Amino acid sequence: MPQIDFYHLTQSKVDTALVMLVQKCLLAGKKVLVQCPRPAAEAIDDALWCTEPDSWIPHGLDDAPGSEEAPVWITSDPAKRQIEAEFLFLLHGAEREDMASFERVFNLFDGRSEAQVAQARGQWAALRGQADTQMRYFAQDEAGKWEQRA
Numbered sequence: 001m002p003q004i005d006f007y008h009l010t011q012s013k014v015d016t017a018l019v020m021l022v023q024k025c026l027l028a029g030k031k032v033l034v035q036c037p038r039p040a041a042e043a044i045d046d047a048l049w050c051t052e053p054d055s056w057i058p059h060g061l062d063d064a065p066g067s068e069e070a071p072v073w074i075t076s077d078p079a080k081r082q083i084e085a086e087f088l089f090l091l092h093g094a095e096r097e098d099m100a101s102f103e104r105v106f107n108l109f110d111g112r113s114e115a116q117v118a119q120a121r122g123q124w125a126a127l128r129g130q131a132d133t134q135m136r137y138f139a140q141d142e143a144g145k146w147e148q149r150a
Contacts, residue, residue: 002088003104004127006120006137010111011144014091015047017108022048022057025087026071030103033083034074036091041076044091048072093119111139 009017018034025032036044045061059072060082067073067082075082078096088102091109093116099105107123109116127133137150 002099002102002134004099004133004135005104005106006124006135007106007108007146008111008117008120008137008139009108010140011142012140014108014110015044018044018089018091019047019057021089021106021108022072026057030087031083031085032072032087032089033081033085033102034072034089034091035078035094035096036074036076037094038076040092041074044074048074090123092116093123095123 007017007021022032022034034041034044041061045059048057048059057072058070059074060066060070061074062076062080062082070083073083073085078094081098086103088096088099088105090096090105090107093109107120109120111117124135124137127135135150136148138146138148141147
């Protein structure tokens with residue numbers, strides 16, 4: 001089972017935190033698959049194009065061409081894996097059955113959404129009982145800095 005990290009967002013928006021974390025993954029030489037439902041996938045696609053104008057992140061969405069070259073891919077279908085990514089990002093309550101095939105899983109959720117917090121708690125409880133699962137929980141403090149809390 002991969003390292004699974006939960007990121008409880010209280011100060012940042014999901015797309016802003018995602019861009020920052022994806023940039024760090026790319027600097028580490030890792031490919032990234034982002035799993036989220038539509039229409040959130042289109043918003044994430046836009047964020048990767050324009051959140052950081054000086055650091056464009058090459059990527060694609062669902063069945064667009066270019067998956068053979070892209071280091072980042074956004075998918076709304078939990079059964080598809082358009083690129084062979086080492087890292088997986090789960091957004092907006094997304095889940096995948098093939099999580100064990102990734103080195104690391106990032107579960108980002110908006111702490112201002114009761115529905116997303118409830119989904120994350122359910123996912124944490126379900127995963128905690130699995131053998132060989134390493135999990136961490138990070139939350140933002142008032143200044144937006146990450147604190148590991150579990």
